[in-house]
Amino acid sequence: MCGIIGYVGKKQALPVLMEGLTNMEYRGYDSAGVCVSKEGLIRVRAQGNIGKLKEQLAQHNLQGTSGIGHTRWATHGIPDEGNAHPHLDCHGSVAIVHNGIIENYQELREELKAAGHTFDSQTDSEVLAHLIEVECEHGSGLTAIHRALKRVRGTYGLLVMMKDLPQTLFVARMGSPLVIGVGSQEHYVASDPSAILPYTRDMIFLDDGELAAVSVEGVGLMNLDQTPVNKQVERFMWEVEAAKKNGQAHFMLKEILEQPHVIENSTRGRIDLIGTRAVLGGLSEVQDRLQEIDRLIIVGCGSAYYAGLVGEYLFEELAGMPVEVELASEFRYRKPIISTRTAVLAISQSGETADTLEAIREAKRKHALTLGLVNVVGSSVARETDAGVYNHAGPEVGVASTKAFLSQLTILTLMSVYLGQLRGTLSERAAGEVLAALYEIPDQVETILHNRASIRDIALTYQDMTNCLFLGRKYQAPIAYESALKMKEVSYVHAEGYSCGEMKHGPIALIDKSFPSVVLCPEDSVFEKTRSSMEELRARGGKIIAVTTNPDLVSHLCEDMIVVPQTLECLQPLLTVIPMQLLAYEMALARNLDPDRPRNLAKSVTVE
Numbered sequence: 001m002c003g004i005i006g007y008v009g010k011k012q013a014l015p016v017l018m019e020g021l022t023n024m025e026y027r028g029y030d031s032a033g034v035c036v037s038k039e040g041l042i043r044v045r046a047q048g049n050i051g052k053l054k055e056q057l058a059q060h061n062l063q064g065t066s067g068i069g070h071t072r073w074a075t076h077g078i079p080d081e082g083n084a085h086p087h088l089d090c091h092g093s094v095a096i097v098h099n100g101i102i103e104n105y106q107e108l109r110e111e112l113k114a115a116g117h118t119f120d121s122q123t124d125s126e127v128l129a130h131l132i133e134v135e136c137e138h139g140s141g142l143t144a145i146h147r148a149l150k151r152v153r154g155t156y157g158l159l160v161m162m163k164d165l166p167q168t169l170f171v172a173r174m175g176s177p178l179v180i181g182v183g184s185q186e187h188y189v190a191s192d193p194s195a196i197l198p199y200t201r202d203m204i205f206l207d208d209g210e211l212a213a214v215s216v217e218g219v220g221l222m223n224l225d226q227t228p229v230n231k232q233v234e235r236f237m238w239e240v241e242a243a244k245k246n247g248q249a250h251f252m253l254k255e256i257l258e259q260p261h262v263i264e265n266s267t268r269g270r271i272d273l274i275g276t277r278a279v280l281g282g283l284s285e286v287q288d289r290l291q292e293i294d295r296l297i298i299v300g301c302g303s304a305y306y307a308g309l310v311g312e313y314l315f316e317e318l319a320g321m322p323v324e325v326e327l328a329s330e331f332r333y334r335k336p337i338i339s340t341r342t343a344v345l346a347i348s349q350s351g352e353t354a355d356t357l358e359a360i361r362e363a364k365r366k367h368a369l370t371l372g373l374v375n376v377v378g379s380s381v382a383r384e385t386d387a388g389v390y391n392h393a394g395p396e397v398g399v400a401s402t403k404a405f406l407s408q409l410t411i412l413t414l415m416s417v418y419l420g421q422l423r424g425t426l427s428e429r430a431a432g433e434v435l436a437a438l439y440e441i442p443d444q445v446e447t448i449l450h451n452r453a454s455i456r457d458i459a460l461t462y463q464d465m466t467n468c469l470f471l472g473r474k475y476q477a478p479i480a481y482e483s484a485l486k487m488k489e490v491s492y493v494h495a496e497g498y499s500c501g502e503m504k505h506g507p508i509a510l511i512d513k514s515f516p517s518v519v520l521c522p523e524d525s526v527f528e529k530t531r532s533s534m535e536e537l538r539a540r541g542g543k544i545i546a547v548t549t550n551p552d553l554v555s556h557l558c559e560d561m562i563v564v565p566q567t568l569e570c571l572q573p574l575l576t577v578i579p580m581q582l583l584a585y586e587m588a589l590a591r592n593l594d595p596d597r598p599r600n601l602a603k604s605v606t607v608e
């Protein structure tokens with residue numbers, strides 16, 4: 001996923017573009033570029049991160065009160081300056097920045113080449129600049145863009161400048177997010193609200209199939225069949241600082257440390273005053289349909305999928321609901337059996353993951369009740385589902401999901417209680433017990449975070465390991481999978497998450513003294529069986545890092561131990577995952593890696 005920024009108004013554009021690109025580097029950072037309009041379209045690009053672009057810009061004196069910018073996560077064409085956006089047509093009349101994939105770009109490219117166009121990149125995006133220039137012969141501005149986009153198959157968050165219309169930006173959205181920031185005599189465009197928050201909180205979120213002309217005077221919206229569109233200006237409340245690091249070394253650490261507040265924010269206003277009912281306003285309008293639901297399918301990718309696996313236990317235990325959890329990237333290619341009494345819940349931090357969006361669209365085609373559990377307000381999953389619940393976790397900038405994952409578990413707990421009470425499968429007393437224990441979680445998380453130094457010591461002890469296993473059972477199995485993903489993502493150690501019960505079906509063949517295991521072994525309903533798994537590991541010389549709630553039970557079975565507070569079994573994942581996030585983070589530092597910029601990854605995968 002790429003970062004897009006645009007400005008038109010009374011200020012110099014370049015500082016606005018550069019601040020916006022810096023705020024969006026997590027969306028992709030293998031190359032970047034800007035273009036301003038001053039007696040023509042002036043473009044500067046650079047391979048590498050935004051700092052490289054700043055070095056290039058020092059050799060130019062870019063002036064102009066309108067401009068566009070882009071930070072790239074390559075999909076077509078290697079990450080180099082020639083493939084960096086903005087892209088121009090052959091005559092320098094049109095400049096574009098694009099987020100998405102043009103599926104029919106090859107045929108369009110051949111057609112344009114045959115008509116005499118020359119290309120200077122291998123990207124799919126560049127065809128858009130040439131197509132729009134061609135269509136400018138039949139009408140300028142949105143008319144040309146509209147005609148060009150009629151030729152295009154694929155996804156785009158598109159921002160266009162035209163040499164002959166220097167004080168107007170043109171935007172179009174299909175499958176990739178775009179938001180317009182409304183200022184006084186100035187407007188902003190971005191793929192991500194936090195890029196323009198330093199300037200305005202008043203935002204217009206575009207939906208798929210919408211185009212707009214954005215100028216100093218105002219915003220003119222229409223859709224792909226050229227009918228005018230009226231949209232509300234929304235007040236976006238995140239603080240810019242919330243997207244900064246709060247003084248921590250990395251976004252990942254900042255976001256791990258703010259998790260006590262995240263749980264508070266995720267539950268705020270969602271538990272009634274006497275503490276025995278979950279109150280989820282986002283589900284109220286589908287409450288009647290929810291009572292008719294006889295099956296829940298949860299879809300997601302990566303950490304969101306693992307959160308769904310915890311949700312499966314929660315919905316079964318607290319709501320008595322039959323649940324399946326599916327990888328969105330697989331679900332969308334199956335022929336899932338869905339009825340109007342099926343609910344499909346999409347979990348997605350960004351709300352823009354292509355596979356998860358397609359899974360939801362498949363569910364809608366089959367008339368399921370579609371629900372979203374999303375962090376980014378106004379994102380595609382939020383807008384394309386019938387109802388849902390926002391995380392209220394604040395912007396998650398670190399590529400490795402931490403606070404959003406914890407918020408997902410929190411909201412899934414609330415949703416399970418809500419559904420259990422709606423269906424009459426959860427007594428008020430039982431609901432009160434869960435909600436009271438949930439109320440204690442932020443303080444319990446805080447105590448674990450104070451234990452960071454001992455987790456750093458463990459990371460230093462094992463910093464040279466090349467492989468490790470993460471093991472858990474029942475509620476702890478999804479945390480084992482998630483913990484392994486965290487370790488892989490930021491430290492590049494080959495880590496595998498396994499259900500304890502699966503050990504004897506193969507993985508135990510890997511175990512020797514050079515292959516450590518992290519075992520999530522809180523005192524819960526399956527502890528005895530987990531302890532047996534630990535004894536099997538020991539018998540083969542395997543070293544163990546134990547994550548426990550009762551040291552006396554496991555101290556003789558492990559080399560290293562991390563103690564977490566005891567809570568209800570169904571809430572224990574909220575606590576055992578915290579030291580796993582810290583262990584991955586500290587391992588990355590021990591191995592001199594940047595946990596905020598893991599190689600080959602971007603924060604949200606909006607391409608398939």
Ligand code: AGP
Nearest residue numbers: 302303304348349350353400401
């Ligand atoms: C998790 O640390 C990864 N960043 C990745 O697996 C992520 O969870 C996945 O891409 C889903 O993203 P989403 O929640 O924004 O849909």
